Amino acid sequence: MHVGGGRSRRVARLSVGSLLLVAALSACSRAEVEDKLRFGWPRGITEQAQRVRELWTWSTVAALIVGAFVWGLIFWAAIVYRRRGGELPRQTKYNLPIETLYTVVPFLIVAVLFYYTVITQTKVTDLRTPVDATVSVTAFKWNWRFDYDDRKDPATNASVYTIGSSNEVPIVVVPENKNVRFAVNSNDVIHSFWVPETLFKRDVFPAATKNQTNVWQMRPEVRGSFVGRCAELCGTYHSQMNFEMRVVSDSDYQRYLDALARFGNGDLDRQAKALAAIGQPTRATTTHPFETDRELRAPSEPQQQTTQD
Numbered sequence: 001m002h003v004g005g006g007r008s009r010r011v012a013r014l015s016v017g018s019l020l021l022v023a024a025l026s027a028c029s030r031a032e033v034e035d036k037l038r039f040g041w042p043r044g045i046t047e048q049a050q051r052v053r054e055l056w057t058w059s060t061v062a063a064l065i066v067g068a069f070v071w072g073l074i075f076w077a078a079i080v081y082r083r084r085g086g087e088l089p090r091q092t093k094y095n096l097p098i099e100t101l102y103t104v105v106p107f108l109i110v111a112v113l114f115y116y117t118v119i120t121q122t123k124v125t126d127l128r129t130p131v132d133a134t135v136s137v138t139a140f141k142w143n144w145r146f147d148y149d150d151r152k153d154p155a156t157n158a159s160v161y162t163i164g165s166s167n168e169v170p171i172v173v174v175p176e177n178k179n180v181r182f183a184v185n186s187n188d189v190i191h192s193f194w195v196p197e198t199l200f201k202r203d204v205f206p207a208a209t210k211n212q213t214n215v216w217q218m219r220p221e222v223r224g225s226f227v228g229r230c231a232e233l234c235g236t237y238h239s240q241m242n243f244e245m246r247v248v249s250d251s252d253y254q255r256y257l258d259a260l261a262r263f264g265n266g267d268l269d270r271q272a273k274a275l276a277a278i279g280q281p282t283r284a285t286t287t288h289p290f291e292t293d294r295e296l297r298a299p300s301e302p303q304q305q306t307t308q309d
Helices: 002-027 030-036 047-081 098-123 252-261 270-277 300-308
Strands: 131-142 141-153 159-162 171-175 182-187 191-195 199-206 214-218 223-230 244-248
Touching: 002 223, 047 098, 047 199, 047 214, 098 270, 131 171, 131 191, 141 252, 159 199, 159 252, 171 223, 171 252, 171 270, 182 191, 244 252, 252 270
Parallel strands: 131 182, 171 244
Antiparallel strands: 131 141, 141 159, 182 214, 191 199, 191 223, 223 244
């Protein structure tokens, strides 16, 4: 009778706890729940980023479930089979069912995670969707050049492009809710094109078309300015090889390309002028140029200053 009463109390406590958990979750909006389930990842700004975030979320949930199960077994074994007096607990070995279980279950978990990883990767790298804009990216130590293949400079009939300078961070402008295709290439060593909010990066290889896929697509869904970085150690000024991705409306994007074509590739200040033409900040807002003075100070300079003092 006493055992039955204790079991009833445990069931009641479990039921109450479950009801409280359901009530707590129901009080949160869907956006709040999704925000908590990001587990520290940046908020994605592209259609592809949402799929990557979902894979990360459910992989983390699976890891937490497996971890809780393993932790439970550890504590259970430590408590139930603890040493009592001088008598050792019953020793168990060559247990075929248990050995089969802890071989098959991990294999199934890995197989499921591998399946959903392949599904997500296939969708993220899919190139069959019709393209609305194309940008060719050229990386080199330690800068970026962005060619807009959809618009030509009337003077040269070459694609309009922007490039960074010692006092201007390169900015790549892309349209909102449009499929943007990037083609990347490097002029020297391996770099990596990475905007953290896209939850995706692609290594940029020299002569990428020979051995690596250098083309991918994304569909930005959030307007704003987002910092971009080189995510591959590429030399002395790797940490300073930044750029900015500016997501604007499609109409502003078309006006931006028109402005670049109007100013022409020969205008060194064309990036700032074209951004001003669509009412955007003329300089990057998420990062800034770094000091890249590579000239060593002449040894005589500090000596002369000391003499004058």
